[in-house]
Amino acid sequence: MVKRNLALATVALLIANFMGGLDATIVNTALPAIMSDLNGIRLVGWISSAFLLGTAVTTVLWGRVAENFGNKRIFQFSVALFILSSLLGGLATNMIMLIIARALMGIGAGGMVSIPFIIYADIYPNPAERARALGWVTAFYTLSTVVGPLIGGWLVDVLSWHWVFLINLPIGIISMLLLQVTYHDPVKTTAKQPFDYLGAGLLSAALIILLFASDGLAVSMTRSLVLLGIGLLVLVAFFMVEKQSNHALLPLELLKNPRVQVQNVMMFLINGFMIGYSVYAPMWAQGLLGKSATLGGLTQIASSILLLVGTRLTAHLMGNLSYKKIVFFGTLSVLISALAMTLATKTAPYWWLIVSGGFEGLGMGLAFTPMQVSLQDGVQRELISVSTTFGLLFRTLGQTFMASIFGAVLSLRTATQAAATNGKITTGMINKLSDANTAQQLPTSLLPAMRTMLFNSLHTIMLISLGLVIISFILNLVRKAPVKQPR
Template sequence: MMTKRRMAIATVALLVANFMGGLDATIVNTALPAITSDLNGIRLIGWISSVFLLGTAVTTVLWGRIGEIIGKKLTFQISVLLFVISSVVGGMSTDMIMLIVARAFMGIGAGGMVSIPFIIYADLYPNPSERARALGWVTASYTLSTVIGPLIGGWLVDALSWHWVFFINLPIGIISLLMLQFTYQEKKEMIADKSFDYLGSGMLILTLVVLLFASDSIASSITRAVILFVIGLILIVIFYRIEASKKNPLVPTELLKNWRIQSQNIIMFLINGFFIGYSVYAPMWSQGLIGTNATYGGLTQIGGSILLLLGTRLTARLMPKIAYKKIVTVGIVSVFISSLAMVMATKNAPYWWLLVSGAFEGFGMGLSFTPMQVSLQDGVRKELISVSTTFGLLFRTLGQTFMSAIFGAVLSISTASQDGGKVTSRMINKLTDASSAKNLPQDLLPQLRTILFNGMHMIMIIGFILIIIAIVINFTRKEPVKQVR
């Protein structure tokens, strides 16, 4: 019998794992300069993050199916163990290849570590408003980890070494595993067909890898990017036909054809695409265009983080009283205001402009995510809760992963060497860091800032278009019908 005390401790155990996942995203970035210096890996630095995201994206749905077969609790524990063991290997790495392989396995573990808890929450909190409050705490733990991650990472690198940004996951992971082991009692559910869709899984992984490489190729070769994108679309059709022919597919076509569910997934893809654009480029805007130091660049995220927490807490109170779609509408409008502010921002926009935009972005994300996440679970029959949950989280991950690559390509193309080589992309890179910007030729600063502004302005225009599309889809869609359990 799951008492309230056991439920609370089990929830904390899952939140600890979520905190660890969020911490990894920022703490590793803080240590990258030390890592590349120690391992002589400047050429491969991009792979440390991209291979992790790739591993997470391609395995999210697979972990959901594994959870159906062997149980959610055991699946979560396996994913955490994989993440922790890979972290230890990463900390012991003696070259970049070893570290990149470890990061790939960390990403695979993270795919289950961050997705399975959402399925467990549906089990622990069948009441939507109670689940909304739990999801609010999920957002709070993740946001807290991303805020304090750079501080912890900087301290570990300075006081110990970069290896400890990976070793720190060992005690955190063990705490999460032990707390869940002795508190969460999973309901035993008999599954008639425990077969695993290997062909569908392989095709899904291949499709996502091709599409991710397509987005990553935009900066280096448009032709290659287009070819890979077309191949990806063909693979999507093949994947759908494979799933339609399977008796027990990885992703049932019943779910794929459910527009009320998939429209929400597309909206989450779009608003997460803008979210990653603001998160990555607002600090760069602050330092490169306004001329602030790195601390103030990081503080552009604080307003959004605080309002995101307020948005999720408010959502839990509103959901029993207001239609989910109306809450999502208010959230998307708030994100729209944020994106509009960034499009309207000039090269001389003040610092507070970024803070206001970030506040609207965070508040909108807080209002939008929880109602859609709950309806992705309550809007399908019981047998589809797991795959609907992980498929929705996959869209969130892909929104950030795809658009991060596309935005990076746009900035790279926009800031390529100009003026006969007098202004180089290396100078633009220095401009985005307050400490290195001081060494740039002062007479070239206005021109450099104009080039950087044009690149980031184009990124914000693309983000604005994403939100416009999300508004149109949200306006025309119908809410999923809550299923009787």
């Protein structure tokens, strides 16, 4: 591949990555306005979790489909689905319509996010060059998360939250067209492999049932436990099918590599904390501190900038330190962030949120790249594609399930506290409190009590997040690093 086309193809993939990062920060910034406008505190968790579920369910599937139909074609199809469903989200008039749009966006994002990593492994066979390319991936993602809160806050304050979805259309079209003229899939010398439809169906069903189980915590513990049991049984059936399949969606030799899979568990856990911070820090700033949507979004700025710093630093450290040691410093930084959010009081200053986000971003920047390279270099060549997408699946699952659980915790804690006021304070009033603009319509005398209720709910979320990070930190201390496989 000539250098010019290599650079332009990389830019095309980076633009898609930029769009994915932009979507995350913009939507998180707009959540309080959406919750207030559509009266959606009960379903607010689904705005994130429906998107992440679509991504999680399809991440591995996109990689397998691309093996038969080509990475380029499937990547472009996934981007097209993402921008069309963004249009649907921009036109949404109720929570159900918006959640459906977010699920479709997540399905598109599953391919839009995972397939580029497979293409990078193809066009950058040298690990050092690939690490630099992955550094640019994080840089573009970070850039999107820096400008995302600014753009999102401005769109919400000046126009409306609908525009945080419509902005995806021109960006996605540019990415598709640029890749079309610069990148060509390598000619495959092997026949198409049968697709594991049964395995794909069982995995999708298990993840969907488990997500409903986590969301059901806000309604009925019994229903949640029943769904959890059913989901686990379907997951067991999935592994039994994969064990017998000659063309398994997830080959058992990959699942039997504990040195690789412990990293996936760690990424699940720290990404669970990351979604907790990125979704609820803006709500904390607006609901508790009375800041605007723009300032709520700016809580993510330090996280975004230091994510870039951590990633660029990692590219230099990987030649001098072991991957495990770099991940140690990364998880330690995330642990400091989680402790800061847990120790924050109701009257904690605005800068406290920003500093906490800085440690979170630095830690994620240090931890992600070495673990991502290890997931690829620690398996045989024929497993690189599925190991890559499986790793991305675990990252997404961490965000998916924790977004749903956090949403259920927020809803349950808020409803319980509101019920204790005998109708004096309602969940609808908490909806309005979460958006600084609509909070002005609330009785001034009730604001302290409502902010206490919101703080109690957010504090519970941060306590759960801290537990996740502690477990990840300990796992990194006791694990053995993957062994690099010959190429």
